[in-house]
Amino acid sequence: MSFFFALLFILASIVFVVGLALKINQYAKTPAPLRIATTPAPITKTGVVMRLFREVVFFESLFKGTKWTWIFSWIFHMALLLVLVRHLRYFIEPDWVPTMVWALIELVQPFGKYAGFAMVIGLVGLFFRRIFVDRVRYISAPSDYLWLLVLGFIGISGLMMSFVMHTDIVAIKEFFTFSGGQLPVDFPLIVHLSLVALLMLLFPFSKLLHVPGVFFSPTRNMVDNPREQRHVAPWAKALEEEQK
């Protein structure tokens, strides 16, 4: 059991890290020569940094677009952040980090614990949106449902372990920090870990790429300066030089 999961997670981690790196490399290299920022757009670099900050932290575009989607989506993502920070305790040992950092990880525990509920509530809201909003249901692909279900069951199985039947977290931590622990054979844990491995394996090939992708959206990350500065696509530049 532990051996299988060790293999699975090593494979999943490799696929996750390498796949994500290749994707980010691809995004970074994709040419976007012309200014297509959605106006009104910032006209300075600082402005763009602030716009992206608002986009990433508050989901500004989504807020301006659909309030209901924004509410559930924002609840889900913020809760997920807390939950992920809480999970650091399974992968970091106290003496690897400064005392301050460990104190913060300790501090976040109760928040992350109850954020689990918020996360599931957000996902349920997003799931209902896909089912009950006609125009959304029409454009929903199977993978859209898949991710909501996968994340939902990860959340529910995690909450099960917090609130209904505990598992042996010391053994789990020893397992994940290569200290020789054996994974406890507990049903919610098996579900939780299997789905997380699935998520990591599929992450670089899925819509979850919006995580790095948001930083590369040309309509959001471009400075609005087409008049101050001339932008020429490479093929146009070649034509221009021919004419000279």
Place this chain on the structure above:
Amino acid sequence: MHRLNGLKRIAVVMMAGILLSISAAAISGSMVVEGSKAAGMKDCVAPTMDMRRNHMDYLKHQRDEVVHQGDRSDKFALADCVSCHASKDKQGHPVPVNAKDQFCDSCHDYTAVNITCFQCHRKVPEEK
């Protein structure tokens, strides 16, 4: 000899690493501290593995049983944990059971669990 290509070589190294780390150590030994009464005993009030996994449930506040019904027959009692697991310093004074690297702290610090038992309950054995 047939040479392994890069990917296969990585796979072999990974496999070796996993095998090594799995065989390295079974679950680390006892957390019981030296100089405590528990150090000289074979088992806790329940088998060690059971206590490791379930002590938090066993020790949940027993207010209804103890205060309302006066039932103290339960074998799990925080005061007993403390009296058995607290160690003594060189002068023979008991060390708080939740102090750094003491019995409670070693695992709870490891898992970032902040225990609040001892904000009310005593952390050294009762003087007799």
